[in-house]
Amino acid sequence: MSKITLYGIWLSGPTYKAGLALSLMGQPFAYKHVDLRAGAHKQPDYLAINRFGQVPALVDGDLKLCQSGSILLYLADKFGKMGGKTAEEKARVREWLFWEYDRLAPNVYRARAIKRGFMKADDSVYQLYTGLANDALKVLDGALASSSFLVGNEATIADVAVYGDVAYAGEGGIDLGPYSNIKAWMARVEKLPGFKTYEDALPKQDAA
Ligand SMILES: N[C@@H](CCC(=O)N[C@@H](CS)C(=O)NCC(=O)O)C(=O)O
The missing domain is CATH 1.20.1050.10 (Glutathione S-transferase Yfyf (Class Pi); Chain A, domain 2)
Known part of the structure; x- marks a missing residue:
């Protein structure tokens, strides 16, 4: 099974949320730095991952996901952790x-x-x-x-x-x-x- 990859920049709050959730769930992840100052988030290769041209994005196999809230919900569902019990x-x-x-x-x-x-x-x-x-x-x-x-x-x-x-x-x-x-x-x-x-x-x- 390939590792989840998180795309983002360490100064970004929404990227932190995804990284923190992975860490609290005990899930290792690969990381790709997206250089916002250089405009990397508006380049075609990144827009193919996150059509909104923002960080974070999460890639899990064929799935490309953006919006930190959606990423958190996906991780909770996938790992069966921190999503609420009922x-x-x-x-x-x-x-x-x-x-x-x-x-x-x-x-x-x-x-x-x-x-x-x-x-x-x-x-x-x-x-x-x-x-x-x-x-x-x-x-x-x-x-x-x-x-x-x-x-x-x-x-x-x-x-x-x-x-x-x-x-x-x-x-x-x-x-x-x-x-x-x-x-x-x-x-x-x-x-x-x-x-x-x-x-x-x-x-x-x-x-x-
Ligand atoms: N609602 C989005 C917000 C993401 C967001 O605002 N990301 C900022 C960095 S913290 C960004 O990519 N800014 C560049 C831009 O919007 O062009 C989320 O939760 O993922």
Whole structure:
């Protein structure tokens, strides 16, 4: 059986989510660095893998898959891990995945991109993103007040996806200080076997 190959760039939050899920599931993977600065993600060979011209992408045999949420769901299904135990838990996992890419990820990632100089924007635009990110963080903090993980009693890909947003809040200048439940949950995620930070989860170059 050929190894799964993850395409991405180590600075990318969505790529981190896929790499972190593979690591938490104990699955080795090959890695292809996609040089966004050089425009590699818009070249025909990469567009044949990800028609949206973005990272990440995952190749498993003949299957070429993109969108981090879809990749997480595929991995959970393929390996029978972290997908939720019952039909309701699986549906709740999907709820979190759709919510986080609506309310949390874009606002945290764009605030980070502005702070790190990947994206240029006026201060009012930055304030808009951080305000919306804080709105989402309040909701998340409330949800974590009474449960150890987002769905059920164990970590799922919902935790992976949401962790892969919140992990970049600091770089985006968003203070997690007021969110004690989020901070306690992050510490729990960081103790899971196979956990890696975004600096460690993904190679900086191609890896077999
Ligand atoms: N919703 C997508 C977002 C992917 C995304 O925004 N990737 C960024 C890097 S973090 C990218 O490829 N940007 C280049 C572009 O969109 O042209 C996912 O979850 O996979």
